[in-house]
Amino acid sequence: MAALRATAPGGRERWERTNYAGRTVELYAGPATALAAAIGVGRIRPAAGLAVAVAGLCGAYDDVAGDHRRGLRAHMAALREGEVTSGAVKLFGISAAGLVAGALMKERVVDKALAGVVIAGAAHVVNLVDVRPGRAAGAVVALGVPGMVRSELAAVAVGAAGAVLPDDLGERVMIGDAGAHALGAALGAAVVEGNGRLGLVAHAAAVVAAAACGGAVSRVTAAATFRSDEACRHSCE
DSSP: OHHHHHHOTTOGGGGEEEOTTSOEEEOTHHHHHHHHHHHHHHHHOHHHHHHHHHHHHHHHHHHHHOOSOOSHHHHHHHHHTTOOOHHHHHHHHHHHHHHHHHHHHOSSHHHHHHHHHHHHHHHHHHHHTTTSTTHHHHHHHHHHHHHTTTOHHHHHHHHHHHHHHHHHHTTSBOOHHHHHHHHHHHHHHHHHHHOOHHHHHHHHHHHHHHHHHHHHHHHHHHHHHHHHHHHHHHHHO
């Protein structure tokens, strides 16, 4: 993160965003967190490290090229019209990487599929909770610490999230989609490594349910924002 801040590739404006409170925060933490998690996970489980790296890259693309669309339906509707949104890139890219990692981490076909769902789903869910400072990193620490008993990968996820958490909570940095997706994929890989068939079923059901609920909330929020903008425009007119 310090190296990125010192060099600021592409100019400092590219690495600055305005958060929910109107404060200017830096995006250096996102790629740094993704890189740290990918290297740490990859040293233990190369296939999982690749999934974390892909999740971080897809998230970084959305940080740079993302648009106003929110929710799976919006991105799928755009795809049917021939437009490939950054959300669609994330969906297919992270899902493919999760399935490949799951296939290499487990032996039986059913377990391979479940593992892929858990890794990709965890990446998506952690990104969904990244709506306020420290939410995503804090969730990874809280969920990952108990898993450290069963998986070294959980320690990697907790370490990467814990390292950036103080600056995130202090609203000095933003981990963005790059950091949130990478941390989520690392947490999902830890779950896969530390669980058998029953645990995988339970976690797969949990991430699918959380993603569905999050998608519904995202659509409601987007609709409310649209109505608010419309009301503001009419009142100005």
